[in-house]
Amino acid sequence: MSTPEYLKGNKDAIRGFIDKYDVFLFDCDGVLWSGDHLFPGSVPTLEMLRKKNKRVVFVTNNSTKSREDYRKKLESMGIPATVEEVFGSSYSASIYISRILPQSHPEVKKRNKVFVVGEAGIETELASEGIPYLGGTDPAYRRDVTPEDYKLLAAGDPSVLDPDVGVVLVGLDFHFNYLKICYAYHYIKRGALFLATNTDSTLPSAGALFPGAGSVSAPLVKMLGGQEPMAFGKPNQAMMDAIEGKFQFDRSKACMIGDRTNTDIRFGLEGKLGGTLGVLTGVATKEDFLEGDVRPHYYVDELGDLLEGA
Amino acid sequence: MSTPEYLKGNKDAIRGFIDKYDVFLFDCDGVLWSGDHLFPGSVPTLEMLRKKNKRVVFVTNNSTKSREDYRKKLESMGIPATVEEVFGSSYSASIYISRILPQSHPEVKKRNKVFVVGEAGIETELASEGIPYLGGTDPAYRRDVTPEDYKLLAAGDPSVLDPDVGVVLVGLDFHFNYLKICYAYHYIKRGALFLATNTDSTLPSAGALFPGAGSVSAPLVKMLGGQEPMAFGKPNQAMMDAIEGKFQFDRSKACMIGDRTNTDIRFGLEGKLGGTLGVLTGVATKEDFLEGDVRPHYYVDELGDLLEGA
Numbered sequence A, B: 001m002s003t004p005e006y007l008k009g010n011k012d013a014i015r016g017f018i019d020k021y022d023v024f025l026f027d028c029d030g031v032l033w034s035g036d037h038l039f040p041g042s043v044p045t046l047e048m049l050r051k052k053n054k055r056v057v058f059v060t061n062n063s064t065k066s067r068e069d070y071r072k073k074l075e076s077m078g079i080p081a082t083v084e085e086v087f088g089s090s091y092s093a094s095i096y097i098s099r100i101l102p103q104s105h106p107e108v109k110k111r112n113k114v115f116v117v118g119e120a121g122i123e124t125e126l127a128s129e130g131i132p133y134l135g136g137t138d139p140a141y142r143r144d145v146t147p148e149d150y151k152l153l154a155a156g157d158p159s160v161l162d163p164d165v166g167v168v169l170v171g172l173d174f175h176f177n178y179l180k181i182c183y184a185y186h187y188i189k190r191g192a193l194f195l196a197t198n199t200d201s202t203l204p205s206a207g208a209l210f211p212g213a214g215s216v217s218a219p220l221v222k223m224l225g226g227q228e229p230m231a232f233g234k235p236n237q238a239m240m241d242a243i244e245g246k247f248q249f250d251r252s253k254a255c256m257i258g259d260r261t262n263t264d265i266r267f268g269l270e271g272k273l274g275g276t277l278g279v280l281t282g283v284a285t286k287e288d289f290l291e292g293d294v295r296p297h298y299y300v301d302e303l304g305d306l307l308e309g310a
Helices: A011-020 A042-051 A067-076 A089-104 A120-128 A147-155 A178-189 A213-223 A237-247 A261-270 A286-291 A303-309 B011-020 B042-051 B067-076 B089-104 B120-128 B147-155 B178-189 B213-223 B237-247 B261-270 B286-291 B303-309
Strands: A023-026 A055-060 A086-088 A113-117 A133-135 A165-170 A193-196 A202-205 A208-211 A254-258 A275-279 A298-300 B023-026 B055-060 B086-088 B113-117 B133-135 B165-170 B193-196 B202-205 B208-211 B254-258 B275-279 B298-300
Touching (some): A011 A275, A042 A055, A055 A067, A055 A237, A067 A120, A089 A193, A089 A237, A113 A120, A120 A133, A147 A178, A165 A178, A178 B208, A202 A213, A213 B208, A254 A261, B042 B303, B055 B067, B089 B120, B089 B193, B120 B133, B202 B213, B254 B261
Parallel strands (some): A023 A254, A165 A193, A275 A298
Antiparallel strands (some): A202 A208, B202 B208
């Protein structure tokens, strides 16, 4: 494995790096901001890239926000963006369910409802593809489990387990609970496909880590004896294919920028992009970049270091 | 690996089996009952064994009930028992925390509080050993996570993260939520030991499976990159040592009876008991007993089959 090139403080190297690519795919949380804290270099760096006519795409595994939610978040932080420039894991999963599944899993076609463990972002993206769903933010599932639940779920009673559910889709859910895990498990045991928007174990916020979507699906994986969900966020290439399908770019002239080796950098490497750039403002440490199993082509301390090449 | 002997319908074999042992260790859920449904053969079989002067011990991984709760449950089902005959995983964990940890982990001695993810049974057993705790059934932790939580937890603010917490103990929690997982994770990241009453992936009830204690700790295991908790329920031998310490029995004259190969049967085999008996009224199937990696010495369809040897 080669050693990543440290760009900071080397103007020529940074200029060469920027010139090499037409498209920059950005991870957001941990790169542009952390939680609600925008990194000072983010806005000027994006402006600089746009001035150089680079295409920027915001690629996020955050399933709690729809693309439009994300565009608003970018905008509220002073980053102009269009909905088309945003790719989220909920969108990626919804595209798969509406367009691929009917061909790949014809048995699911007749059971076209999705049981959601997750927040509103998933619901919005499912609705945008015309997919019926239940669960999600419905307050009916935000309660304690009762002895009656056990009986009805065990019996597969259609008054609680909708026979039209063919997919369980799990994302980050700040309201996950015992009851929702029970429902998801019993739908899966009755033949529903087990999908996840993404499987990030943690969510960075306020400079620390909190449970991510992968931790929300972890109880189900445990109950299912280790069966992992089919996942749609980075590093899954379903998302790369969707991005490429939309923008028709040359992968050799695209660069993925991210803070996590196992999601962002792996996403770019497995997608055979021309470059990958690691930043140290998120999860990965310098040691991860230099000595880990998955290493970026380049790394900087923070995104704003690229401004030296302006 | 040898093939388990099927005892049902063979009076002599059953009599020989019973005569061989002085002590019968019983798993409860899946053997004596399932959820709230008592199997008809349970009470007469226990009576028959008591008449033959066998010692019976009820060994349960269920962490939601204290030993006294369990004795009451046994009693309410017509099974007389004393608190001493009941061994639960919460009790086993509490014994470890109060008696072993101060020697094995002197650094924890000064941080003597336990953060509990679990139900009242854990609290009762911790209290019986004089161990201070927080979390658990405290309604203050049964709420949504807020932006303020992220900030205070990330900062390790002592107003939310008690500096005296040296242990995180996770058991089955019907009220587990995002906030509790956040707390548990941040305590562990600040040096608290990660313990679990048990790691059963599922809980049998009403003839079906529901999330077990292992599914409640799964989000933490995922967040910690695969670090498993130190666990005290079956098949962990800490529990066998405690049972033996109490009753001073000859392991070669003891038999473990259970429905799960990976917990009950493994518990007996690794504890080098004279015998293990599998029953088919719980999780394991006949194929698990006959072809699995962990096989009992004997098996029957249900506990009541032993009555043929009365």
